[in-house]
């Protein structure tokens with residue numbers, strides 16, 4: 001889990017809001033007038049009162065709205081969640097009930113549509129994600145990912161998610177709805193509910209798993225990354241901790257280097273805290289973080305998938321043996337034109353971006369940072 005943090009969030013937020021607020025407002029007003037039941041009307045009016053936050057609220061703010069909605073309108077939400085409309089029915093409901101004067105085509109008569117089916121159709125009409133994907137008139141999915149420039153999937157840090165948009169071809173990262181569209185149709189257009197991610201994480205692994213701020217780490221949140229609290233590590237099976245541990249580990253590293261190679265595991269575990277947590281709040285927050293981190297690992301199969309990178313880890317082990325601290329200093333002294341500072345040498349020997357802020361620049365950067373650190377490299 002790597003955090004998505006961008007200097008241009010403010011500008012992107014403004015663009016998203018400018019583009020959608022007007023549509024959104026007009027559609028919501030129309031739908032509020034058409035709502036058949038008083039509590040449906042109240043529910044839609046509540047959404048109207050939160051329109052700016054719904055579109056551009058932070059993950060924490062969206063979670064707040066979700067909780068408030070469940071406190072006030074639980075019955076409606078439970079019903080809305082359990083309804084799936086066919087495309088035909090949704091379109092028919094919208095045509096029949098919200099037909100504009102510009103739309104000359106007579107709607108097909110549909111019978112026995114319940115108020116809750118109508119509400120579901122209205123929500124999908126207001127929070128129209130397909131419209132965002134089509135990206136007409138200067139704002140949409142491609143515009144968003146081009147500005148965010150998320151080059152590596154924040155969930156796995158294993159796949160590139162580059163964007164290409166030119167006459168010869170197009171591709172972009174998938175946009176995962178952190179809060180699913182099925183369960184939370186009113187978050188379908190929320191900017192910080194759209195997580196650029198790879199196909200494997202979004203379509204193969206997350207699929208219908210329900211995420212929320214309290215159960216999973218959110219890549220747009222400052223608490224949404226593993227950081228140094230959860231790290232990759234190398235575990236050798238025959239490590240005998242009764243003997244001189246350091247010596248034993250050194251021998252095992254070398255045997256891995258020499259090609260006894262698959263006989264280790266890559267683990268991903270919480271790091272033992274150096275300073276004990278003193279306050280109740282700190283302990284509670286840390287416990288929550290661990291639960292969320294564990295859930296992310298489980299859904300995205302991080303422990304299992306990272307076992308496929310043992311060869312890469314072996315290369316790190318070799319390099320960690322070759323490039324000792326004195327060797328790094330030698331390189332710095334010998335090539336002043338190539339390396340301005342120590343960090344430049346580290347970039348070269350690790351072939352990756354290993355500072356905390358740059359882990360989203362290249363695949364496997366988190367793995368690289370953690371394993372090099374484990375083998376003694378001082379990074380920060």
Ligand SMILES: [Zn+2]
Nearest residue numbers: 153156198201
């Ligand atoms: Zn991924």
